[in-house]
Amino acid sequence: xxxxxxxxxxxLAVLCGPALPQDxxxxxxxxxxxxxxxxxGHILPAFRxxxxxxxxxxxxxxxxxxxxxxxxxxxxxxxxARPQEEKFVAEGFSTKRYAVMYNxxxxxxxxxxxxxxxxxxxxxxxxxxxxxxxxxxxxGDKSGTHAAELTLWKAAxxxxxADKGPWYREIGQGMGAALNTASSMNGYTLSDxxxxxxxKNRGELDIVVEGDKRLFNQYGVMLVxxxxxxxxxxxxxxxxxDWLVSAEGQKAIADYKxxxxxxxxxxxxxPGA
Numbered sequence: 001x002x003x004x005x006x007x008x009x010x011x012l013a014v015l016c017g018p019a020l021p022q023d024x025x026x027x028x029x030x031x032x033x034x035x036x037x038x039x040x041g042h043i044l045p046a047f048r049x050x051x052x053x054x055x056x057x058x059x060x061x062x063x064x065x066x067x068x069x070x071x072x073x074x075x076x077x078x079x080x081a082r083p084q085e086e087k088f089v090a091e092g093f094s095t096k097r098y099a100v101m102y103n104x105x106x107x108x109x110x111x112x113x114x115x116x117x118x119x120x121x122x123x124x125x126x127x128x129x130x131x132x133x134x135x136x137x138x139x140g141d142k143s144g145t146h147a148a149e150l151t152l153w154k155a156a157x158x159x160x161x162a163d164k165g166p167w168y169r170e171i172g173q174g175m176g177a178a179l180n181t182a183s184s185m186n187g188y189t190l191s192d193x194x195x196x197x198x199x200k201n202r203g204e205l206d207i208v209v210e211g212d213k214r215l216f217n218q219y220g221v222m223l224v225x226x227x228x229x230x231x232x233x234x235x236x237x238x239x240x241x242d243w244l245v246s247a248e249g250q251k252a253i254a255d256y257k258x259x260x261x262x263x264x265x266x267x268x269x270x271p272g273a
Contacts, residue, residue, distance in 0.1 A: 069224050105191065
């Protein structure tokens with residue numbers, strides 16, 4: 001009888017004991033530039049120290065990151081292609097887009113500048129590259145940078161889909177790979193400034209065009225809608241978003257520098273960003 005009581009007591013202890021702690025981690029599908037630039041390595045430890053939440057990053061081009069989120073394979077998506085972000089919300093995969101920060105795109109190319117584009121505006125530079133058939137490396141991966149590149153070709157009056165030749169090389173890879181390819185073939189490519197500043201294998205590459213207002217690069221973040229994917233960790237994901245746009249998160253972003261140069265500029269409080 002005593003043995004049976006002990007057995008029942010053990011069973012009750014197991015059944016009624018403290019609940020297992022919730023897995024305090026989220027998955028963030030994000031553009032490669034936030035990873036390759038080193039930004040996440042800088043800000044995520046601060047977020048974890050503040051909240052105890054671990055962030056697992058899936059670094060992809062923006063198009064792929066949004067598709068990952070559409071499938072419900074991420075809790076949060078952090079990207080940089082506003083038209084695609086607004087479409088994501090309109091489709092019901094999120095209920096709100098939050099502006100976070102910006103930097104800019106730059107055109108990099110050989111220091112010898114065979115197309116003679118140094119100092120031109122971006123449209124004139126792309127026209128010159130095509131006219132001289134100078135090597136150009138496109139990410140070709142449906143990323144935010146790739147989308148921006150295609151928009152810039154269009155602004156230059158060039159249908160790159162129809163007019164491209166051997167000089168135009170699509171690699172279907174991320175920003176680091178595009179820069180490595182451009183370096184190895186002495187070609188031009190469009191890069192976000194953050195990845196460029198953290199990129200070490202520059203070879204003969206240098207910035208040839210910058211400062212054009214059409215090179216502005218805004219980043220936004222969205223929680224995946226739990227109404228579409230009930231398993232989404234909405235409370236933890238929203239905590240990450242709230243921290244990013246808070247004064248503390250915005251300061252952490254602004255404080256990230258390489259060789260004294262700030263890579264990203266927080267603008268969560270700017271209306272319409």
